[in-house]
Amino acid sequence: MSADVQQPIGVFDSGIGGLTVVRALLEQLPHENIVYFGDTARVPYGSKSPQVVREYSQDDVDFLLSKNVKMIVVACNTVSAVALDVVQKRAHLPVCGVIIPGAHEAVLRSPTHRIGVIGTVGTIASNAYTHAIMHECPQAHVFSKACPLFVPLVEEGWTEHKVAEIVALEYLFPLLTKKIDTLVLGCTHYPLLKPIIRSVTKGAVHLIDSGEATAAAVKAMLIEQELFNPNRENPNVQFFVSDAPDKFTHIGEKFLGRSLGVVKKVAIGK
Ligand code: DGL
Numbered sequence: 646m647s648a649d650v651q652q653p654i655g656v657f658d659s660g661i662g663g664l665t666v667v668r669a670l671l672e673q674l675p676h677e678n679i680v681y682f683g684d685t686a687r688v689p690y691g692s693k694s695p696q697v698v699r700e701y702s703q704d705d706v707d708f709l710l711s712k713n714v715k716m717i718v719v720a721c722n723t724v725s726a727v728a729l730d731v732v733q734k735r736a737h738l739p740v741c742g743v744i745i746p747g748a749h750e751a752v753l754r755s756p757t758h759r760i761g762v763i764g765t766v767g768t769i770a771s772n773a774y775t776h777a778i779m780h781e782c783p784q785a786h787v788f789s790k791a792c793p794l795f796v797p798l799v800e801e802g803w804t805e806h807k808v809a810e811i812v813a814l815e816y817l818f819p820l821l822t823k824k825i826d827t828l829v830l831g832c833t834h835y836p837l838l839k840p841i842i843r844s845v846t847k848g849a850v851h852l853i854d855s856g857e858a859t860a861a862a863v864k865a866m867l868i869e870q871e872l873f874n875p876n877r878e879n880p881n882v883q884f885f886v887s888d889a890p891d892k893f894t895h896i897g898e899k900f901l902g903r904s905l906g907v908v909k910k911v912a913i914g915k
Pocket of ligand 1: 796
């Protein structure tokens, strides 16, 4: 059965962070219907083993498939890094992760090809960004660093706090000594730390927002697969989580840059 352009794009993440990707999608594809799922009952994924993240991802995909989506966007960097193949195999639909678009943008923007990558422990351990960057640009030098304290800082709302600045300096200093000219923000939460990262890097490093790069890749994919919705009406954007919808609604506004409306709690997995 061929997909209908009005069907929603399915987006999933380990929790709330994927809303930065939805925000970029809404900016670049303002008329697409979207179903978002955040696995808030099992977040974080970034500190879990690849095996567990791969299992969880199957449940996330099954939920989106039950919503009759036309494509799947894996907003979570950790899932994109360790389980994209699982998603592709399960979905039988076009799938877009965040790693390849982010890596592509970094290669395009980096004048000296000395590129830093920051992300969760899982994303950095997988070397997925390094492989994707080296695949496009074999002469690149990639320096990566896991920044596990960034996610809780952002969720606490401490994006402009002195503590966040100290933590950012501690994490980023080793990358700056490698003379990187570009830094991939390889985690859904990190775009909210852009002001502090800019100040720590003294504005001398290009910051790559994987979410923005992904939204551009999704648009290209929709057009290529003839799934782009030409309808000019306001889209239907629905949010589902596996736990604590009120907390999601409250914190989510900062990530999305606008109010979310109704957030529904659903049971997934066995
Ligand atoms: N969404 C995750 C990512 O982009 C960050 C939060 C988590 O660890 O689950 O990797």
